[in-house]
Amino acid sequence: MDQQDILKRACELYVTGGSEAVSMRRLASDLGVTAPALYRHYASKEQILLDVVMEAFGLFTSYLTQALTGQTAAERLYLSGKGHLDFALQHPMLYEMLFIPAHALGVEEFPEQIKSRLASLSQFYDDRVRECMEAGLLQAQDPHEVSLTLWGHAHGMVSIYLRGCHPMDEEQFRAAYWASCGRVMQGIATADYATAMHEVTEHADITPRPPAPQPTVTT
């Protein structure tokens, strides 16, 4: 038995019932040892859970980096939104873990490791937005602020759905997510965006609804 085995089993237990489902005794008995043996590999339960969080970040990152296979800035932005959605729907417990409050893990503040992961995520979204601006698909604004709008919107939509605030099935939610993304893009995109997006999504396996062809505020 080594650290890998402990972490693997801890992840499995976590996704079934959250951090309360991960107990040192349960973990140990599942691995065929007694609880104190785990302390040869981990200093505390908190450390195990923090490593589970890191695993969640790793998997989420792998969903997002797949977006980099897109061949245009528009496609990479779209695939980022799809990666965010797919990860949240396929791994809801791990998704929750990405945004878990520190006190829920019994720790005052997150270690630098995790803060660094959050910063990388933020940077990833910034980069997707920046390259769309450079391609003329998004209005020229502070990329970081616009990225916060998109990230916030995606996270909020997914959070509300996962909490069961709305009586929707998964398919309905996917449609609502893309429709809502379309509304948000309507406020920050340029005229070139709709055509670029049409090219991207006509071969996609799902059907995001692009911004409605409707004039909007011009002040």
Added chain:
Amino acid sequence: MDQQDILKRACELYVTGGSEAVSMRRLASDLGVTAPALYRHYASKEQILLDVVMEAFGLFTSYLTQALTGQTAAERLYLSGKGHLDFALQHPMLYEMLFIPAHALGVEEFPEQIKSRLASLSQFYDDRVRECMEAGLLQAQDPHEVSLTLWGHAHGMVSIYLRGCHPMDEEQFRAAYWASCGRVMQGIATADYATAMHEVTEHADITPRPPAPQPTVTT
């Protein structure tokens, strides 16, 4: 000692350290009794925490209903966004509690009481959006879908800030929140919105940035 005293102290303990900070023994000793005495008033710790959640909903609702003092649909929508922001910043632990996963309270599924509160929240946002559409301030679309966009965006922005994903102080975040709301509104508002919003916010105690006077996608 009665149910009110228990609930009051439980809320105080919760906001200091989350659900782990609420223990029956701690609660009892703070109230000058022993732990089993609490079971005369509450069946379990879960029930106490569920009541704390209900308190959080009650306080959040009071922030939102203040928005109904606005004299126009535009003002009521703006004050709703302000209520959401103010509550989250002034009561971050209670805000987290509104969207806490059921398993974090040790319960399989939320009771009808709480689902009903969530439905009321959803209805409140729907109503604010619908009356703005009727006033011609928002583009005519499904009010429920548009409300989900606004609610999702507000919740996501606040969540990301509260998790400390971005190194911002509160003032910076307030500015970022309103700027982001402006971008989202840009995608769903009509030409009348900007002028209505200008009237509302010129007397407000904070300065939300209205949508930039910039032409956008017309497809």
Added chain:
DNA sequence: GTCTATACCCCGATAGAC
């Protein structure tokens, strides 16, 4: 080094006495 056995203290919850 790695494990077991044991023990300590906190927890939620129950039974039964006053």
Added chain:
DNA sequence: GTCTATCGGGGTATAGAC
């Protein structure tokens, strides 16, 4: 109603076997 006593189960520190 509230107490004491108690149970089962947590996290974890220590001691000692291999």
